[in-house]
Amino acid sequence: MKRRNILKAAAAGLAAAPLAISSTNAQAASKVRLRMQTYWGTESDEIHDQFLDDVKVASNKSLRIKRFRGSELVPNADMFQAVSKGTIDMCQGYAGYWPGQLDIASIEAGLPGAWTNYDEAQYIMESKGLIDLIREAYAEQGVHYLGPIMGGPFDLLTTKPVKSLDDLKNMKIRATPSVAKILEKFDIPTVYLPGGELYLALSTGTIDGVIYAGTNEYKAMKLYESAKYYTFLNMVNPGYTDQMLINKAKWDSMSDEHRRIIEMAYAKHARKMHTWMVSGSIDAGTSGLFEFSTLPAEDSARLRKAARVLWEEEAAKSPRNAKAIEIIAAAAKATGRG
Template identity: 85%
Template sequence: MKRRNMLKAAAAGIAAAPLAMTATTAEAATVRLRMQTYWGTESDEIHDEFIDDIKTSSSKTLRVKRFRGSELVPNADMMQAVGKGTIDMCQGYSGYWPGQLDIASIEAGLPGAWTDYDEAQYVMESKGLIDLIREAYAEKGIHYLGPIMGGPFDLLTTKPVKSLEDLKTMKIRATPSIAKVLEKFDIPTVYLPGGELYLGLSTGTIDGVIYAGTNEYKALKLFESAKYYTFLNMVNPGYTDDMLINKAKWDGMSPEHQRIIEMAYAKHARKMHTWMVSGSIEAGTEGLFEYNSLSEEDSQRLRTAARVIWEEEAAKSERNAKAIKILEAAAKATGRA
């Protein structure tokens, strides 16, 4: 009797063994990625959907854990961190690292670069700007999945602004690439991460920000200290995020996992752009902001100043010169040059 029971137990163990081995193999094969964005809680829903899409499409063999802005590394250090493998992925903004990547300011969206979403996509996809950007990131050990077109990119201040002259007595938060333009008009600038904008405005450390549109300003509750929104009319979409992944990690993935990430990114890029634009339109109906626009003369002065920066960017590298030629051709084709 005991022998019979022992045989049954042994048989059961043999039958269970393949299942146990399968589970262990599947667990070992699961790819886990750590991703940081510069966004805070305001984008949780849309980033959670991106992560769920990857998990579901891969039958849970590909997992992404998202961290909010500066939770792992400072936002301005995300590119370096991805290149070194300190973090695996990021949704970043290349305006944070113009000194680290020759094409960064061009990728971020130079003032006057494009006038609408379709033109931006045309420049990126049809005319090959995306290939030049991908080449630059590859040299840093990073695979560039592609751009995420933003929404409006305008000025929010604690006091009304009617002209560029008014800004000379204010301290404006700006990324390095935009700061270059403003400094040509003797407008003081400083850089602060997105998570510090509320404190900066509420304490008077800064008098204004150029960060995004009313959607993001509303989410960050900046209207509690600064309600004056000024259209700059420099570029639309006003900024370009990017999705980056460590190249060694990418190259080591199966083609199936690569395809899943590419498809999830493409869906996320479309939804994020729609979210930012529609959110800004909706926020404009709620009476949180007072609106004004720079005169066409001042807006043109900004765009003209930016053209000097185009020349500076073109001189940085042969790759940049090619990128600027693409922008110049598009400007000419649309009657802007």
């Protein structure tokens, strides 16, 4: 069996309906070339190259995507607007970069306390309809939301040991806007920096710590060379949610076959990316590069309590956000966290 047909058969298992595209149809389809940026650097080249290859092979090369690494075309925080305007066609981004540009962005990115494991997150997204509210919000901005890409751990890495939240009051921590709102309630100084600047910022003392991801990403970025103290925060797991976006006008102009190929390649990529981040963090945790500690239970509880105030703030932004928070709050209650 040719490799293209093997890929089609495997991809069909990721979707509700199988891909029905013949080689004749693929050859007849107009050639489409897309530019996609991710906020990731070289550390994710292999897994992103597989996504691009899946699209190329399944479409018989009639659909091709060229991937650019973080900030190569536009600043990472501008990717959503760039896709909306058609400056770039696609992105794999993180909505925590643009909370002021989309009402539901902070909720989509993974509010602290929103879920405790992958299955619960998928239940909230898929079964309870959070994904529909997110897709609606992006569509209003001329963007088609393909879906979430669940991340891995989302914890603290610092240049000095951390035993409590009080220790952080004398440090400057890199955090996304939504997490910064919570830390600032405890008088913890925060600053936002793109991922590509974290190594230099830590090595020069510009910042004292980061809340960016887990040991997998911290190891790949070599942040352990300046900061080896890893503190489990126990705020949310999966700790962050990426997504894949595509310009809606571009999406609407594509053939059904090409749209289906992208949907299935995205679904496969989302599952592989989550597994890569989680398993990579487990492996990196045994490398001896980090020293581990856990935030005291009472401090983690304080963070989650502060996050509930953030939930209320997010719900007040729009009727859509209010519906989203209702979904999250109902799930928390159903799992004994309400």
